Amino acid sequence: MTDIAYLRVPSAEEDVAPQLATIGQQMKRTFIDKCRSGRSERPALRKLRSYIRKGDVVHVSAIDRLARNLFDLRDLVREFNSKGVSVHFHQEQLTFKANDSEGTTGSMLRMVEALSGFERALVKEKQSEGIEKAKQRKAYKGRKPTHSVAQIKAALQRHDGNKTAAARDLGVSYRTVLRTCQKEGIE
Incomplete structure (x- = not known):
């Protein structure tokens, strides 16, 4: 020992x-x-x-x-x-x-x-409360986008509208590209 x-x-x-x-x-x-x-x-x-x-x-x-x-x-x-x-x-x-x-x-x-589960729940609750208060003050903007709409459109054009290939090209998730397309009305 x-x-x-x-x-x-x-x-x-x-x-x-x-x-x-x-x-x-x-x-x-x-x-x-x-x-x-x-x-x-x-x-x-x-x-x-x-x-x-x-x-x-x-x-x-x-x-x-x-x-x-x-x-x-x-x-x-x-x-x-x-x-x-x-x-x-x-x-x-x-x-x-x-x-x-x-x-x-x-x-x-x-x-x-x-x-530890209790601690994590408290942290998440405090985080949610802080985000809610910031939203009420109109101070919460969320996470800044990693790529502009123009960059996502260009990647989609390079890959003939293939969202999976565009996401791979930009180094982002498919959901990120999909969300931007839905928000901007891109087909």
Whole structure:
């Protein structure tokens, strides 16, 4: 069994010492990312994922140091557990064990999944409310078109009106071309 630490700080200037103090024990190996949590590219996490072996324990000072959101937490814990690796979050005093004979890790993961679904629903609801308010203020324009009507007409002419070929030519979906044709009355 190898004790491994994963630490993440938002910038190069910040110190990892408080996270090490939270973990509070000597680690065999430490992986440190110096980037914001929203970044999907975290080199030390990528190295950790390839380094871990069955029986290892990954120590993290807090959940927000490892995961960007609940979906990310669920996926990372599942990945680590499937490799026989346990994950221990010190601040929350949570351990997701790889070889859990009592079934508590599975229960905790189901709870995380339920919470992640709840989180996603809240985000979608807030997004919809924001779009509705923007529409009422006439501030919502939707996504800007990637191609002009003239560009779509030209692509249709080049392909003798074949919408599929025109879409492929422009690098857009068939539905985009179809929607523009319906909106502009193009046959």
